[in-house]
Amino acid sequence: MTAARRPAGSDTTASPQDAPDVPRGSSRRRGAALLRAIYLATLEELAETSFEELSFEKIGARAGTGKATLYRRWSTTAELVLAALSDPATGFPQPVAPDSGSLRDDLASVLTALADSLQEPRGRALRPLITQRPRHPELFDEFLRVLVAPHQRLLLGILRAAADRGEAEPDAVTQRIASVGPRLVIMESMQHDSVPPSEVAAIVDEVLLPLTAAHARRPRAAQRPSTA
Numbered sequence: 001m002t003a004a005r006r007p008a009g010s011d012t013t014a015s016p017q018d019a020p021d022v023p024r025g026s027s028r029r030r031g032a033a034l035l036r037a038i039y040l041a042t043l044e045e046l047a048e049t050s051f052e053e054l055s056f057e058k059i060g061a062r063a064g065t066g067k068a069t070l071y072r073r074w075s076t077t078a079e080l081v082l083a084a085l086s087d088p089a090t091g092f093p094q095p096v097a098p099d100s101g102s103l104r105d106d107l108a109s110v111l112t113a114l115a116d117s118l119q120e121p122r123g124r125a126l127r128p129l130i131t132q133r134p135r136h137p138e139l140f141d142e143f144l145r146v147l148v149a150p151h152q153r154l155l156l157g158i159l160r161a162a163a164d165r166g167e168a169e170p171d172a173v174t175q176r177i178a179s180v181g182p183r184l185v186i187m188e189s190m191q192h193d194s195v196p197p198s199e200v201a202a203i204v205d206e207v208l209l210p211l212t213a214a215h216a217r218r219p220r221a222a223q224r225p226s227t228a
Contacts, residue, residue, distance in 0.1 A: 034063070048124075055077065106158045152179045169213060
């Protein structure tokens with residue numbers, strides 16, 4: 001019988017027939033339990049290594065299954081990463097909107113939750129994807145879709161509610177300003193590996209609050225010197 005041809009761009013360590021489907025000593029899981037284990041293993045492996053080092057063999061070993069199981073469902077590790085990030089159980093759920101009645105408290109709540117999620121395997125797994133934009137734009141687009149865009153929409157609503165209360169300038173309710181906080185938190189996480197509460201507070205107090213309060217303040221037109 002002719003061996004199945006491996007799709008281009010797939011894991012290159014070995015073919016599915018080279019190893020048994022389930023590693024020795026592993027318990028066999030099926031259905032949703034197995035799928036969740038594979039997704040979690042994918043994100044954990046990616047968080048600890050890099051996208052270039054990611055392989056079906058390593059993911060299968062971590063998930064307690066054989067790599068042939070992965071080959072039957074996904075052609076490449078990139079496809080598997082996309083599936084893991086898109087899954088509601090292992091990826092990023094929609095951020096929860098706070099309703100404290102205070103712009104500062106709402107901003108701090110959203111950005112603190114974001115900072116905490118970036119410390120989890122799913123959050124750390126996103127860091128290698130940011131560098132993959134030239135080779136795998138679909139992975140970078142997924143990073144924007146699952147993490148940046150939902151927080152941007154949520155913060156836009158928070159700014160709009162604050163403007164309605166008179167707590168923020170109406171002209172500050174823009175997509176660009178709503179994206180500032182998440183981008184700063186993500187960059188801080190990449191640079192220093194974590195974002196402590198003090199840094200979140202500084203982003204809110206030193207950047208976002210002054211920005212939303214001053215954005216619509218247009219400079220007064222220069223007055224001509226009096227000729228009197």
